[in-house]
Amino acid sequence: MLKIDNLHAKVEDKSILNGLSLDIKPGEVHAIMGPNGSGKSTLGYTLSGREGYTPTDGSVLFNGNNLLDFDADERAKQGLFLAFQYPVEIPGVSNMEFLKASVDSIRAYQNKKALDAIQFMKLAREKCKAIDLNQNFLKRGVNEGFSGGEKKRNEIMQMMLLEPKLCILDETDSGLDIDALQVVADGVNACRNENRSFIVVTHYQRLLDYIVPDYVHVLSNGKIIKSGGKELALELEEKGYSWIDKL
């Protein structure tokens, strides 16, 4: 599915990713943990094609294609999805219009049948319900005035609509209370299947009680310095991030 090999990336002449390698097979869930500033979000931005996050070395293969050769929208069309740590507010563009444009464009690229307005509405309402998001949010501006938790749920709602192959969830747990966390985790778990893979980026072990990963990686200074099973997350939680400095 995704094969990252020795990835280096810089932001404004500052090297942030320093030789990151990761191999993800279909259906797997990989958790990436690391202290603030270790480069977790930068990894998501670099993989999804954000301008200014420039790969300087290494390669990324996504289902056999050189991911880094494509524009951000093409990567999304190929099935990459990033749930933002800080979703962007876009006043003036309604959530509904945005979701429709997104679904239309991705389905067209993947040669799936276009949804008419009614089918789309039905689907969008269904997904809102699944993630406990009031349907009124469909009419509002994209993320405009949404609370932190509503923004996160809106991200997962989009993921459910777009049916991506690889989902990168960037600190989806931050800003969620325990009930919301349960709802969001249920949503993610419902999307899990043998073909869909996940990178779950988190600062805390807590989320991984709900979304149980197959692998856990520890990121430090733009590099994976330790990998293991889900028990690694517990160990990290217990010993604190200062532990990894001693690794």
Add this chain to the structure above:
Amino acid sequence: MSYIFDFKNHKAIDPTALMSNDKMAWLNVIQEKAWTNFTNMELPARKIEHWKYNQMAFLTSNTFRLATPLSAKVIAEVSGEISSIQLPGAIHLTFVDGYLITDLNQQPTLDGLSITRYVDTTPEQQALVERISMPSTESRNMLMNLNSALANNGILIEVSKKTKIETPIYIRHFTSRQTTSTLASQNIVIHLNEFSDATLIEQFESTVQQENQLALQQTHVMLSDNSKLDHYRLNLEHESSKQISQVKTILSKNSSLNSFYLGSGSQLNRTDIDTIHSGENSECSITGIYLPAKKQTIDYHTNTEHQVPHCNSNEIFRGIIADEASATFNGKIHIFQDAQKSDARLNNKNLLLTNKAEINTKPELEIYADDVKCAHGATVAQLDNKAIYYLQTRGINRQQATKMLSVGFINELIEKINIKPIQEFLFTQLEDYMSHI
């Protein structure tokens, strides 16, 4: 008859041949006043504050012939080029190069509505035209004075007391393909009597390629006590045309004006919007959108006067400036000393789509009363890269993302319009604009 304007020597232009005679002699007071203003003024140029951001050199680079009426055959040809908003039951009037081509006798008659060519007016109506459209000595716009001096082909629209005209009055102005540099001139006076209510839609278009045409136009609005006007003014000219125009509205007691402006197309489009609150408790809401692209210049100069207490004004203008285009928004609020409890708001937001796009936005506040509310603000922004990236990560390409953000910038202003066919028409125009940028 052909009449030539040589702006370089404008002080020497002899008005005699233009002055109305016989039946139209009543118009002379207006014309003479306008001529005096015109000849006493300096030519529009960048050194004059009022014209600072407009390229006016074309005025002196050649001479202009006053447009003459087209033959029926040519009119039949150009009529097909004029687009039309589907407004069932509307009263249609069409002007080509400033000349009314609609046969007023063929229009449906509506109780309480009269439309009269200046040449057919009664003495009472003539007095009214004079009262409403007489240029003031302070009038800063030289070309509008010229237009007033050429008012012979004007029309007067009157709505009687306590009448609500349900169907819109839909006026289309078209500038045609004349062979040499021509100047077209047009004047409208509209009077809403007490407790009346009407909708006026003015649409401006021009033929595909215009060499050096200049269209001048003025609409003078008089709102009597408790009357209400919805006014739409849609400029959709071809990108080679130039139009200088003015809308002046006088609001009497308890009257209300709700107006909407669209500026798109035109090489140069300059509109002066003067809104004069002369009666207490009058209110206006003025909304505008401008969309210059390529090398176009669109310029709105608004001047909102609160002459008396207890009036509200609310102006919202938004512009998207693409390519190498430029726009100017000069919003003046003038609150007179006696105009206590005035509430004046002005907001202007601009979105620049390129590094070469230019915006000049300037609030001008003259406030002489102390117990007033006055809120004004102007912003200039570029497309939000983070928002574009966010849309891209959802499979929406950069071009479409740009479009969505741009439309999102002005959407809500169009959505506020409560005449559905106009709203749809504007969305189509917007779509068209977006497909070119």
